[in-house]
Amino acid sequence: MPARSSSLIPRPLGQLADTAPTVPDDLPGLLTCLAQVPDPRRDQGRHHPLAFVLSLAACAVLAGAKSLAAIAEWAADAPPNVLARLGGPCREPGRGPVAPAEATVRRVLQRIDGDALDTAVGSWLAGRERAAGQEENDSDRRPLPSLAVDGKTVRGARRTDGTQVHLLAAMTGIGLVTAQREVDATTNEITVFQPLLAPLNLHG
Incomplete structure (x- = not known):
């Protein structure tokens, strides 16, 4: 069934739901990562x-x-200075940025390349974890570098043919999901394992 305006958030953004609170200094890095996601829309008509x-x-x-x-409601309630910090364009002199309509938010999030968005969000989360590790001086308390890969069936999510959505995720030692990919109904986790790890920095 196609996603509706009240549908759950896309799986790549779901990685953000359980993260630690952000600070203003995190924003430039997040914007940089999200700017790497390809735009699925035609050039004409982009507002x-x-x-x-x-x-x-x-x-x-x-x-x-x-x-x-809920995403569209939050965007509609965001003040102009927040919209400006997030890259909102000012189209009229003396008037601040305007949030996109709910229909725009829905269409973009339905059409976006899920793997590309996963990579962008995962790289930002991994960067936050590395920065936090560098600030931690007590090596006895810092967990050893590790990465675990596990599969899960997403509860309540089904494809248009009725099959359930199954994800393969890579997690750090503290439970941070740095990458995840959907396992197609016609294959299994083994075929997704290498592509899942390919963009990650596995040094150490």
């Missing part, structure tokens, strides 16, 4: 940059949004 829509969605999820409708 809002893709990175702006994605950053609004990410911040809404970090603030507790759990559905597409």
